[in-house]
Amino acid sequence: MQNTGQYGVSDSPQFVVGRPPPHIFAISHDNMSISTSSAGHPLPGHHQQQHHLPHHLQAQHHHYGPHPGHQPHPSLQAHQQIHQTQSSHATHAPHPQHPQFPLAQHPQAQQQQQQQQQQQQPAQAHVSSTHQDVAQHQQHQQAQQQKQQQAQQQAQQIAQQAQQAQQQAQQAQQQMVQQLGLGGPDSPEVPSPGVSRPSPTNYSQQQIVNPAQDDDGLEEEGRSTGGNRWPRQETLALIKIRSDMDANFRDSGLKGPLWEDVSKKLAELGYSRSAKKCKEKFENVHKYYKKTKDGRAGRQDGKSYRFFSQLEALYGGQQTSAQLESNAAVVAAANLLTGSAIPGKVVNEDYNVSTQRPSEVSTGVTLSESSEDDYDEPGGGEADNQEKSSKKRKRMEGGKSGTSKLDFFESLMKNLMDKQESMQRKFLEFMERREQDRQVWEEAWRRQEMTRLAREHELRAQEQALAATRDAALVAFLQKVTGQTLQLPQFPTRPPVVAVPPSIDSVVAAQKHQPTPPPTTSAPAVPPTTTSQQLVVSNVDDHDKDSPIDPNSKRWPKPEVLTLIKLRSDMETRFQEAGPKGPLWEEISQGMACLGYNRNQKRCKEKWENINKYFRKTKESNKKRPENAKTCPYFHQLEVLYRQGVLGTPSNKQAAKAADSPARDFVDHQAVPLAHRTEAAAGAKAGDSEMLKMLPAAAEAVQNAASSGNGTPSAAAHFFSSPENGSSAERGGPKQGSEPSL
DNA sequence: CTCTTCACTCTCCACAGTCA
DNA sequence: TGACTGTGGAGAGTGAAGAG
Numbered sequence: 001m002q003n004t005g006q007y008g009v010s011d012s013p014q015f016v017v018g019r020p021p022p023h024i025f026a027i028s029h030d031n032m033s034i035s036t037s038s039a040g041h042p043l044p045g046h047h048q049q050q051h052h053l054p055h056h057l058q059a060q061h062h063h064y065g066p067h068p069g070h071q072p073h074p075s076l077q078a079h080q081q082i083h084q085t086q087s088s089h090a091t092h093a094p095h096p097q098h099p100q101f102p103l104a105q106h107p108q109a110q111q112q113q114q115q116q117q118q119q120q121q122p123a124q125a126h127v128s129s130t131h132q133d134v135a136q137h138q139q140h141q142q143a144q145q146q147k148q149q150q151a152q153q154q155a156q157q158i159a160q161q162a163q164q165a166q167q168q169a170q171q172a173q174q175q176m177v178q179q180l181g182l183g184g185p186d187s188p189e190v191p192s193p194g195v196s197r198p199s200p201t202n203y204s205q206q207q208i209v210n211p212a213q214d215d216d217g218l219e220e221e222g223r224s225t226g227g228n229r230w231p232r233q234e235t236l237a238l239i240k241i242r243s244d245m246d247a248n249f250r251d252s253g254l255k256g257p258l259w260e261d262v263s264k265k266l267a268e269l270g271y272s273r274s275a276k277k278c279k280e281k282f283e284n285v286h287k288y289y290k291k292t293k294d295g296r297a298g299r300q301d302g303k304s305y306r307f308f309s310q311l312e313a314l315y316g317g318q319q320t321s322a323q324l325e326s327n328a329a330v331v332a333a334a335n336l337l338t339g340s341a342i343p344g345k346v347v348n349e350d351y352n353v354s355t356q357r358p359s360e361v362s363t364g365v366t367l368s369e370s371s372e373d374d375y376d377e378p379g380g381g382e383a384d385n386q387e388k389s390s391k392k393r394k395r396m397e398g399g400k401s402g403t404s405k406l407d408f409f410e411s412l413m414k415n416l417m418d419k420q421e422s423m424q425r426k427f428l429e430f431m432e433r434r435e436q437d438r439q440v441w442e443e444a445w446r447r448q449e450m451t452r453l454a455r456e457h458e459l460r461a462q463e464q465a466l467a468a469t470r471d472a473a474l475v476a477f478l479q480k481v482t483g484q485t486l487q488l489p490q491f492p493t494r495p496p497v498v499a500v501p502p503s504i505d506s507v508v509a510a511q512k513h514q515p516t517p518p519p520t521t522s523a524p525a526v527p528p529t530t531t532s533q534q535l536v537v538s539n540v541d542d543h544d545k546d547s548p549i550d551p552n553s554k555r556w557p558k559p560e561v562l563t564l565i566k567l568r569s570d571m572e573t574r575f576q577e578a579g580p581k582g583p584l585w586e587e588i589s590q591g592m593a594c595l596g597y598n599r600n601q602k603r604c605k606e607k608w609e610n611i612n613k614y615f616r617k618t619k620e621s622n623k624k625r626p627e628n629a630k631t632c633p634y635f636h637q638l639e640v641l642y643r644q645g646v647l648g649t650p651s652n653k654q655a656a657k658a659a660d661s662p663a664r665d666f667v668d669h670q671a672v673p674l675a676h677r678t679e680a681a682a683g684a685k686a687g688d689s690e691m692l693k694m695l696p697a698a699a700e701a702v703q704n705a706a707s708s709g710n711g712t713p714s715a716a717a718h719f720f721s722s723p724e725n726g727s728s729a730e731r732g733g734p735k736q737g738s739e740p741s742l
Numbered sequence: 743c744t745c746t747t748c749a750c751t752c753t754c755c756a757c758a759g760t761c762a
Numbered sequence: 763t764g765a766c767t768g769t770g771g772a773g774a775g776t777g778a779a780g781a782g
Contacts, residue, residue: 284747
């Protein structure tokens with residue numbers, strides 16, 4: 001194809017002016033043929049030049065076509081037949097997997113086309129010719145240019161093909177609308193206009209930005225070679241979208257569909273990323289944010305992380321004015337990306353299509369003669385360009401046979417421009433409306449969010465009150481049973497002890513039986529290992545350090561797991577007895593609740609099974625666990641318990657065997673409490689060891705109190721003093737059998 | 743060289759299904 | 763009913779590689 005005197009109209013959704021998009025409908029003056037050019041086109045010239053580009057730039061060109069995985073919108077499929085005809089004479093072969101670029105055609109345009117086809121029957125065959133045919137035909141026409149009749153035919157053909165070009169331009173615009181999310185909810189995988197949207201700041205960057213276009217393709221192939229990087233704008237858009245949906249993410253258990261939404265919204269902004277990628281990217285960004293915030297990254301303050309303010313706004317809770325400002329910047333960026341710039345504003349030519357005015361499109365059209373050279377310029381070489389230019393000039397001169405043709409053509413183009421202009425205007429109006437809708441929606445969301453925050457605050461206050469009551473009750477209980485007066489350490493603010501406030505029942509029960517819970521201040525401080533109160537507080541500190549504020553976290557904090565292990569192992573004998581286990585787990589659940597952990601019996605059971613399962617699995621696979629392993633901190637505890645024979649169910653025996661430790665005769669684990677637990681603690685991390693030290697003591701204190709018969713039938717006391725409880729506890733005394741020594 | 747990002751693995755949780 | 767297994771999602775940790 002000779003790209004001469006192009007009156008190019010982009011058929012790609014990108015309508016970028018500064019540099020013509022790869023798909024240009026080139027209408028040459030001399031041969032009156034219409035063709036599409038593409039940077040990725042396998043024409044020698046293009047190919048050569050393309051090879052001068054860095055590989056990622058070349059990759060980008062390939063993406064100007066439809067996305068490989070794209071399925072045309074249903075509404076478009078109906079028109080594919082017509083387009084097939086168009087694409088058949090396009091010089092640029094579409095993507096191999098998409099021989100038919102799914103462009104919609106307006107019914108009116110179809111009608112016009114049909115009429116023209118009826119009138120221009122002779123030209124019809126020419127229209128359906130292949131590119132080579134076209135080239136040959138062009139030569140033939142050049143040879144016989146003086147023949148008036150053929151010239152007439154050619155003119156008519158031009159008219160027809162210009163019409164087609166116009167239709168295609170319209171289709172492109174429709175497609176663009178779709179790509180920006182206006183095409184209906186069921187347009188899933190938007191054809192990637194180069195996966196990522198060009199940076200609004202500079203179109204020339206568009207040439208180099210988007211290394212990520214092959215994302216979907218590469219994704220399944222494993223690690224890419226670095227071409228999947230997220231441009232800043234894209235990351236900002238992701239953060240913005242994710243932030244907007246934060247409430248949903250917090251409320252929803254399953255995140256998958258939400259990430260699908262994020263992906264779709266990103267696609268509306270022109271970025272094509274899978275849900276998985278969005279999730280992964282956000283997780284990574286979040287991780288890095290946390291890292292920088294904790295000062296683990298190189299920079300001391302962590303504040304210089306470029307997305308810090310956005311993430312701080314999301315996670316920090318409080319937005320400083322600067323953060324608001326930057327958020328506004330994000331919003332502005334997103335607005336720009338959605339093409340919602342102020343209508344009528346002449347947007348920088350470097351910017352993308354959505355804000356581009358028709359005149360600019362026409363600029364692109366009229367300037368396309370030179371712009372293609374510009375487009376090829378990156379590695380094109382001067383010689384090539386000069387040669388081309390001279391060829392173009394020659395052809396132009398040869399084509400000057402009739403100014404009437406030019407006039408005719410110009411009028412055609414004028415028509416085209418007018419239509420484009422009106423369409424563009426409509427499009428801008430549509431975008432404007434959409435932006436207004438969005439703003440209204442955002443405002444509503446903001447209000448909703450404020451309400452939610454207020455409600456949360458209220459709940460927190462309630463929770464704190466409850467916790468305080470419970471603490472007081474516990475303290476009073478412990479004071480009563482130990483006969484000592486406890487001095488609780490003062491904590492400036494009460495951290496969220498557990499994900500959910502303790503069950504009202506337990507608190508009420510505690511209150512009922514502990515009518516006088518005044519915290520005394522005169523008594524000597526009790527050693528830190530003697531109260532469950534401190535145990536819980538300690539847990540909180542530990543947990544808090546690990547996971548800052550996550551009231552919805554489903555994860556079991558380390559101390560909670562250890563508590564469960566303690567409670568469950570205490571009841572081992574009862575679990576060995578025949579009978580339903582439900583009540584036992586219920587008791588464990590109650591015991592957990594007493595210590596501030598709100599887990600129902602099902603969760604307790606499940607967790608117990610899981611940790612044992614994983615413990616056995618690890619043991620069986622003979623994996624070496626580092627002593628200071630950060631994960632599975634309960635391993636040491638479990639191992640010790642198995643070694644001591646405290647845990648002895650059939651499966652546990654397997655585990656004990658796997659643990660390669662001789663099973664000892666089972667004695668109530670209270671008989672070996674402190675020594676073994678200290679042993680366990682020795683193997684555990686420092687934090688755990690403290691925890692382990694505190695745990696049995698606290699539990700024992702409660703148990704002792706319960707068994708002392710001091711009339712303390714709180715939930716905790718009830719649990720621990722249960723006559724069937726095989727885990728009777730007495731301080732310092734060995735146990736015989738599993739009978740409680742009440 | 744440091745910072746940042748990507749992508750992978752590991753661990754944990756929760757649910758469903760099967761079997762005794 | 764309880765024990766066990768399989769599976770998928772979520773989140774954390776981490777090494778490698780890109781970017782500056």
